Amino acid sequence: MKPFDYQRIGAVEEIDADAGERSSFLAGGTNLVDLMKHEIETPERLLDISRLELAQIEDGDQGGLRVGTLVTNTGLASDARVRERWPLLSSALLAGATAQLRNRATTGGNLLQRTRCYYFYDTARPCNKREPGEGCGALAGHNRIHAILGASEQCIATHPSDMAVAMVALDARVRLRAADGSQRELPVEELHRLPGDHPERDTVLQPGELILGVDLPAPPPGRHIYRKVRDRSSYAFALVSVGAILHVADGKVGSVRIAFGGVAHKPWRARKAEQALQGQAATEENFLKAADVELADARGYGGNDFKIPLARRTLVAVLRDAARATEESTP
Amino acid sequence: MTNSASIGQPLDRVDGPLKVSGAATYAAEHQLDHAPLVGWIVEATIPTGRIKALDTSAAENSAGVVAVLTHRDSPAQTPFGEPDDEGRFTQSRAMLRDDRIRYHGFPVALVIADTLANARHAAGLVEVSYESEPAVTVAGEDADEKPDELDGGLDADVSRGDFERAYGDADVTLDVTYSTPNQAAAAMEPHATIAEYDGEELWVYTSVQLIGPAVQVLANTLNLDPDKIRVLSPYIGGGFGSKLGLHNEAVLACLGAMHLERPVKVVQHRRHVFHNAPHRGNSVQRIRLGASRDGKLQAIGHDSFMPRARDYAFAEPTGASARTTYRTDALLSRHRVKTVDISLIDSCRAPGHSIGSLAFESAIDEMAYRCGQDPVAFRLANMPDKDPSSGKPFSSHDLAECLREGAAKFGWDQRESAPRSHERGRQLVGYGVASTIRINILVKSTTRIRLSDDGSLIAWANMTDIGTGTYTILTQIAADILGLPAGQVQIELGDSAYPASCGSGGSFGAGSSGSALRDACMKLREKLVDIARKQESLKSADFDGARFERGKLVLGDKEVPLTELVRQSGHDYLEVEGKVEPGEEHEKYSQHSYGAQFAEVTVDRDTGEVRVQRMLGVFSAGRILNHKTARSQLLGGMVWGISYALLEELMLDERYGAFVNRDFAEYHLAVNRDIPEVEIHFREQPDSHSNPLGSKGIGELSISGAGAAVANAVYHATGVRVRNFPITLDKLLEHLP
């Protein structure tokens, strides 16, 4: 690790306006400390926010839930309200990492975790995300775990979070505090960005901007299913994951939310598929059509070509299961 | 209580309490009088070439740095690979000797600092530029060098009968090519060493399977007198072949300690381990089988193509399974290698049989289907009556019984033979089988034991326990033969000051070190009986039926404590040496352990995810020395088999001669959830030819077949034969309904 100044923050107000490019916020550390050891992250100042009073889960407006940024992944997944009303989120969290990591990893930190691309982690190899302008090792290298949607010639990395996929499907919003103390809100869907010409930027956060928490609106009706497809049965990142909430009434899709993980530089909200399904009969044929619409622009890079059919098949399987379950629960 | 320590009893590991309480001392944990400095390896980032420029000034000026050792200032060493006439484990492993880069990851500097954080950070400040040379990084079917010999001294080529003719004449033929990827041993303890040097003696605390060669390799590399080198390795956090020879950090720690005359600790970071410790090379295996219409094998052909690391003479006997498992009229087994500029390729658990069986037992399965026969019946119909490769008789042969018993216990008869016959919801279900054999080896070994007048027994050998249970089975052997409680037996291993043993590897450890100990105990018994004979009070005793029980020599109705016999010898203790070496039994007979393994898998028809639901193995490995630890060895091998079949692949980026997934996030070892219910049965049949104990190797037995049983089950579930391991879902997906 590059030497840094360590500062424990006692209250949000202590974060000064010059907390910028050269500072990092440290919460659980499960990804940041990992990356600092490799000197992929080299903050000069480490602002330890882990003791801030931002670890509460509170009932929000209109049946929603306010989740503090320091709520651990375990805490969020185990919360009785989350398990009952936002099971998609609980499932997604529990499908990620391990108990040890979830005990430490926080809500804000999970959103901000960086890619697992092999070349990003290997500092001897070119990576535009790590060192803009160096080139991309993965494009013509091993890219089995890489993106099929929204990638650029600069970067084909994926975002590794499971939790964020569920949050995107749930229309969750992040609450942000800028270094100057001003606050704003964003849908989680707009927090992460596509790589374009600046793959070094994972999110739209400004330097020094802190995630204060995530607000979950009241959940939409329907069956929640998070399906994570991975090589190993546990402790592995998703090759493809699908988070879906489907409500079927009279054999027709009443409402549907779909997001993919493991396929893009950000959690991928499948709005085209949702649109294609709205009001349509909840049939396998329509599920397949919706998947094809969403994946029409998908592109493989050799090693990850299989992700296109895998995403299609997984989505269809998830919708099939969800449809069956909602029909069973509303006879 | 005495009985519980008898040979064969499932005695709890004697080192168990230390291991579960964190008190067993592994290499990096030895406490010295002065805390060691900490070294961090700086790796080359090109596959081959020379160092053009090296700037260590920033690193040297970094906080806490004591030295940055490079080829410019490191102590003198013998050139890599010398002397020519020694084996690979004792030849010089010189590094930081000149500006030559041998492979990606090869050390170009060792940064030595006061703390790990300072050393690791400073390592990033070392600036190296290279003059790259063309590198050969990939080997496949283009491998065309014939190695002088294969690991274990086996011939590169074996030919019996006229293969081409028999194959050409066969009614049913199969010609398929399988491949297995580069694989990492991935012992949980990264390779680690603390070295201490006082200008004369070199003390090395490390994690190594073979202690004797570790001393010799350091003597050869560093031009030291082997008598001035002490190597200690009492606890080893897994080796699996990757710690047979001494590894890079050990040489570097010694160089650092000699340079500074201060203790230096070097622990390989997990990313280092992938290039600074050996790995298993990828293989391409072309298998040709010919059979009569009724399913009798007439021709077995196996051609193996693998990489061989430059200047490092290791070639894996991938054809081992093809050479000895089934009877055949004609056999042709050939091994070719291609010299590559990547990091060392060496033994990994069950060299030859492990990846050989993955391919060969899959091909046999294909042939069974092609002949329209049940895979178990097909195997049973082709049992050999002698070793097909050497023509020698088997010391014992129990494969057929393992197959029969396993099939019955597994419920094989419930299986529909056609692929894709079984379904459970959205899961396709399949059942697979594989034969399992592993060569049995005996290696020269010695030991010394001392019985003290307080009744305690100590045995010394430079043997190691890499998790196999050596401390425990040696305790049992001594306790059993001398009639002592286990608590009075102390086994001292892992120190080069002790008598030379076989070390751990090749599944020969228990049989070899155990037989040497047995020999010592038998000699001690003779000595004790001789002392007793001189005793007036025992003149009329029944010496013919002498027994050793409860710490006593029992002679019919008379008995005498061993402590008393020791005292009567006029000494405080009695000491004897024991030994074993392979004799004509190993010349005369072909010796193997056997097993049959069965797997049930499910394959998700939507996603192609394969999960193993159940495994069962029946094994025949001579006399079992401890049923608990033996079962664990077999269990572990089955986990490796599952992992090899479905998960593990070290991905090589040809452009850089480097593995890209150098961590445990992306090099997937099986996790707990991947491992199902596993049933293990022994067919215990002591082999009178194997060694004086009648035991045979087990550490590498189950891995030599477990993966193929899983792969064959995947085929049975899906009707898809994946011939490039591992069987990941992407290879199944396009073939699923």
Place this chain on the structure above:
Amino acid sequence: MAELSVNGQQVTLSDDPRTTLLDTLRELPGFTGTKKGCDHGQCGACTVLLDGRRVNACLILAVQCEGCEVTTIEGLGEGDQLHPLQQAFVRHDGFQCGYCTPGQICSAYAMLEEIANGEPSDVTDEDGVRLSRDEIRERMSGNLCRCGAYANIVDAILEAGQREESPS
């Protein structure tokens, strides 16, 4: 000087904030039971309890733990008496080389509490949280064992867990 408590003993932290909790422990004589297998949260060998919850000590800066309670493998038993989980690991041969073992046992210790607290896992179904082989397998998947002792580890934990559920 900043301190944290390890098994009830006050330990002074290094003044270098880069020092991880794991390296702090491994540099202390008597605390080398906690192992380093990967140093990046990918193996679980360094699992310890931080204020009662299992964590990977390799990914935590020691300075973050100021004033916290850390329990390591050395702190589970009572004097020379092994904790029931440790005994069960010996009896069921839940290890071979022993290197991942302290992490496995600390992990198992916390896992049994998590189950007792009703915290769900990836395999928990509508019937709720129960101690079962499937639950143990999933919940222990953060602890790699290359020797492949997994099935024995499950046996050991199941036995110790059932004993805890119904103390005789």
